[in-house]
Amino acid sequence: MRKIGLREVEDIALGASLLGAGGGGDPYYGKLMAIGAIKECGPVELISPEEVPDDAIIMPIAMMGAPTVLCEKGTGGDEYRVIYEMVSQYMGKSVYAVMPMEAGGVNSMLPIAAAARLGLPMVDCDGMGRAFPELQMVTFTIGGVSATPMALTDEKGNSAIFNTITNKWTEELARAVTMSCGGSVTVSLYIMEGRTMKAFGVKNIVTRSEQLGRAIRGVKNQEGLTPEEAFLKASEGYGIFKGKIVDVLRETNGKFNIGRIIMEGIGDYRGERAEVTFQNENLTASVNGELRATVPDLICLVDTETFIPVTTEALKYGKRVMVVGLKCYEMWRTEAGLELVSPRYFGVDTDYIPLEERVKGGAENV
């Protein structure tokens, strides 16, 4: 157990924007919520998965809907209490701790706000190790855990619990209520016992996020290393490309932000050309037409000077970025994991080949 205070929140938010892999929503508004809750209620206890009893009820916290709506509509502060009471009553047992379901992006921050306001510990674990666009894309699905019972509440105090026959129906019904509630709500899904969390969760991901954030902040102070070397070392990242953005194609198909970014090389990459495609999160990175990384590995764009991650919303002509690949959580690389998040699931016609093999030198053409 250790405490998460204001300083830790800053680092976790920065790390979470890297784990967002271009998507997940900007953690900024979530960070304000976490900071507000900690200032009001005190620091949060972060506990390791091993500290959780097998039969304890763990309540993951996330937002559903458009992050941009969340920013404008805000939250009431009472959502976590409403969800806590509904879940505890439904489960017939008090909730023991909260946890993030998605450590990348804005959803990294809401569980911190919830833990502070409820006076509950937060477990150092999530279900993705990054951000993903669909709710069944969690390691707990591999473990056969249902997304439901799923609890939902809006900032006005309305709430609902769903039990559905498939996760597609969870999505359908919860989405309808989210829309009726104004486009953004707080949810708890994959409510589970401690034993399940320990068996299938991505452990210590909050700590990892915090380390990433701290490393980004400190890249310029590493003796004997250039900032870029320091960044790649700390993030265990693979440098894929460095370039200037020369084109951004972005569209919304009603459900997702989809598009691609074209870059022209700078520095060592002069004369080369790279492309990154995305569906909320970045899906593929290729250099001179050769794939260098695909989902479920993390493809991140960071500023070439500050190494601060750039989300797809912030992409602009002329911006200089480095494309970095991070290995995804090992469970995503298994057959069961790839069933949920393979490149083909996202419409990319290629087998999954681990990042570290792809970057050795392109064996495959796009």
Add this chain to the structure above:
Amino acid sequence: MRKIGLREVEDIALGASLLGAGGGGDPYYGKLMAIGAIKECGPVELISPEEVPDDAIIMPIAMMGAPTVLCEKGTGGDEYRVIYEMVSQYMGKSVYAVMPMEAGGVNSMLPIAAAARLGLPMVDCDGMGRAFPELQMVTFTIGGVSATPMALTDEKGNSAIFNTITNKWTEELARAVTMSCGGSVTVSLYIMEGRTMKAFGVKNIVTRSEQLGRAIRGVKNQEGLTPEEAFLKASEGYGIFKGKIVDVLRETNGKFNIGRIIMEGIGDYRGERAEVTFQNENLTASVNGELRATVPDLICLVDTETFIPVTTEALKYGKRVMVVGLKCYEMWRTEAGLELVSPRYFGVDTDYIPLEERVKGGAENV
């Protein structure tokens, strides 16, 4: 306690179509469901409100959505089990009995099917004593009972429980899920303890329905009485008009069936003209421009030969009908009751004057 078998179901369904006051949905499809359930699982125990312990959980059963969709989409048979389990789990206590919330129309039948399939008793009580178009229009609202927690399930097995800040939000969120589920679902709302049911419910309404149904069936066999006299005596009804339908105006405003019926008098009413307006259920009846009955009293149209109730859907040019007024449950006539269901709430610009005073001779022009 007494048993409700196939014969009783026939009578209750017929009586319920009278209590539907022109709306509430045709009980026919509901009757098939009740009959199917009784044939499969045996008769239902009907218990009087007084037999229910004060702290027992009572689960009202109804359908939400369009009755016409219910007829086409059907039900899976497992809805009641799903709702029962969700409610029992949420309340932390097993449900003791089911009851109807709306004794008029199709919703009179679904609780019978539920009771048979669940092996639970049904309480001889409802929250309307008739049919009404909006979910807050129940006597339990007068008692300060919230519509939520409200449980909802579709025929596929998806379910949800809502807790909302107002009944308007219940309507909003449950309606969104009902639409996503295909337009018709089974619900339980105003889940309450025995003491509340006894304090605010419309008692013995199932028995009243059954008596009405039996009376309609037997109008031709009452010694010394014409069928019409027998019908009015048994129903405690006030004859308002008898005529031939000469015009029907019907429209749907997306939410309700609204319209009016014009009749030309026959028999004693020759030369007179009457109008009945409706919003799902009949709202007003006037003769020669004078109001003779308004909501919340029941305005029913029945066939002049068989005395079988005619719903607004079945109204046709040339049909001969009698317009009958039935006194509503006394709680509707109180200030608190009229706040929910006064003529003005339905857009009719008149004070509520009890049926029995209006029929004495019209004092007021429409």
